[in-house]
Amino acid sequence: MTPMSHYRSLQAELETLTTEAFRPELAEIDQLPTLEIARLMNGEDATVPAAVAARLPQIAAAIDAIADRMARGGRLVYAGAGTAGRLGVLDASECPPTFNTDPSEVVGLIAGGPSAMVTSVEGAEDSKKLAAEDLAGLGLTADDTVVGVSASGRTPYAIGAVEYARARGALTVGLSCNAGSALGAAADHGIEIVAGPELLTGSTRLKAGTAQKLVLNMLSTITMIRLGKTYGNLMVDVRASNEKLRARSRRIVALATGATDEEIERALEATDGEVKNAILTILGGVDGPTAARLLEESDGHLRAALAAAPR
Structure with missing residues (x-):
């Protein structure tokens, strides 16, 4: 396949994704008053919780499976690229101060490594091999869980992470924002939050990012509740570091x-x-x-x- 035909094929694939859909009714958004743009954006954001609510049974099933493994000493590992990877790293980094977990218990992997948190690492998200290498360094066991996170559900890094983990007997979860995603199909638990096209075409740091953040909040928080890290709604394992x-x-x-x-x-x-x-x-x-x-x-x-x- 020539480079041009490859990009045409990729473009055609992107055009089928809900997260990449163009909304002609917003084509003049840059001409609107700031308050009206803010109202539009706020209205879009308000649709995300309902999209998450539609997948609560799948989310709960994944949490119960994660908690079972973590109770046996397993780890929770997030793997993603770009915004999805950053959200996973964020959720993992907040577990030690909130629930007094060891930093090795909840881990966030981002394609391209720590530098990708603030700068784009070219080509990193396109590599299944890189995901396998990152997970190999953790020495996965059957008690671990790997959550691949990708708005499109087609990111090779996230899919590669899930495929590598599943081949080693670990539990796998695929979190995406498109129905019928390759990531969801590759995982034991597919969670597909379809919040619709973005305000800015293809800008999945918006509704898709919000949806992923809400689900990651649930995965970590409710897992920790199941593990006894709370007493009622009190964070009794909080680490008093300041x-x-x-x-x-x-x-x-x-x-x-x-x-x-x-x-x-x-x-x-x-x-x-x-x-x-x-x-x-x-x-x-x-x-x-x-x-x-x-x-x-x-x-x-x-x-x-x-x-x-x-x-």
Whole structure:
């Protein structure tokens, strides 16, 4: 195939994708007042949650499968290129401070490596081989999960990541924004959020990016809930690494226990600042070492540890 015929074929393929569709009714958008453009864009964004809601059963099934594997020591790995890759890296990087996970437990891979977070790495997204090499460095096991993320659902890097992971027995999820995507077909769990054509033709950092962010929020957050990283809607595994988070830690203990400031301070001192342990010492009437033992025996689930406490 000649270079010209290759690009014609690629153009024809792109024209079939919902995320790439041209909207003639918006052809004069640059002539509109700024407020009207803002209203149009806001109206477009408002359609995304409904598109996500249409795929909640598939999202929930993927989460249950991910949580089962992570409970056995598996990792959650996101792999994508461009905006999709950046969103995966963002979600992974927020898990350690929010849920006190080790940085190796939730990992974000972006085609082209860390430099691709801020600059375009030419050709990286077109390489299945690069995805395989990036995942090979992690030493995947059957307890791991790889989530390929691609708005088009045809990005070779994301598809290659899913194919490599599935061949090694890992769980695979394909998150895309087009129906009948190659990525969805390649994965154990295909999640296709069809939010429609973009305000700017083909600019998938817009609705498609928002849809992917919403789903990634669900995958990580609800998985962590299933793993006992929360107590109700409180982030009891939060890592108090700065003044704001230390204040939040005290507030979480207060909301969970209703204890006085003095009791909370004593509990945090007795547990080296561990929020979950501090709550257990107060509600379970146990000392710091006992709280640590009960939580270890309960795989970190505070409710189970409380049920096992002598009181």
